Amino acid sequence: MATVHDVAAYILLKAAPMSAMKLQKLCYFSYGYHLAWEDRPLFAERFEAWANGPVAPELYSRHRGRFELKRGDIEGDPAELDDQEKESVDIVLENMRVYSAHELSEMTHRTGPWVEARGRAQVPDLERSNEPLLDEDIADFFGALAEHEEHND
Numbered sequence: 001m002a003t004v005h006d007v008a009a010y011i012l013l014k015a016a017p018m019s020a021m022k023l024q025k026l027c028y029f030s031y032g033y034h035l036a037w038e039d040r041p042l043f044a045e046r047f048e049a050w051a052n053g054p055v056a057p058e059l060y061s062r063h064r065g066r067f068e069l070k071r072g073d074i075e076g077d078p079a080e081l082d083d084q085e086k087e088s089v090d091i092v093l094e095n096m097r098v099y100s101a102h103e104l105s106e107m108t109h110r111t112g113p114w115v116e117a118r119g120r121a122q123v124p125d126l127e128r129s130n131e132p133l134l135d136e137d138i139a140d141f142f143g144a145l146a147e148h149e150e151h152n153d
Contacts, residue, residue, distance in 0.1 A: 007085075
């Protein structure tokens, strides 16, 4: 199975440069849609409900203190992704790379797994939380999004 670092390296290979925040959000959307489409996680690492949206702490530790990331800045192996994993990430990039990091972050704040995790943690806006996002919530949310998008095509 690929790691969050492999997926991040693949995203940077395809779409760098970008901000660290945008990379986090693209990893999150890739994870969510892949879970909904393929019924399996894209990687084993979890997302937490941080103040600015879902964050994979293991990935954050690799880019902490950096604003912009280029190809090769995240140590990972894009070749670890199988064809279905690459396809999921490619579709997300095709549809979401046009959005800014802040727009992607706003999308995670409206409803869904991040909001639910923040509610479980009972933390106010802008307060730090390491409450995990649950795969069940992510699968339900992105499954409903994918179904809605399919009906609107």
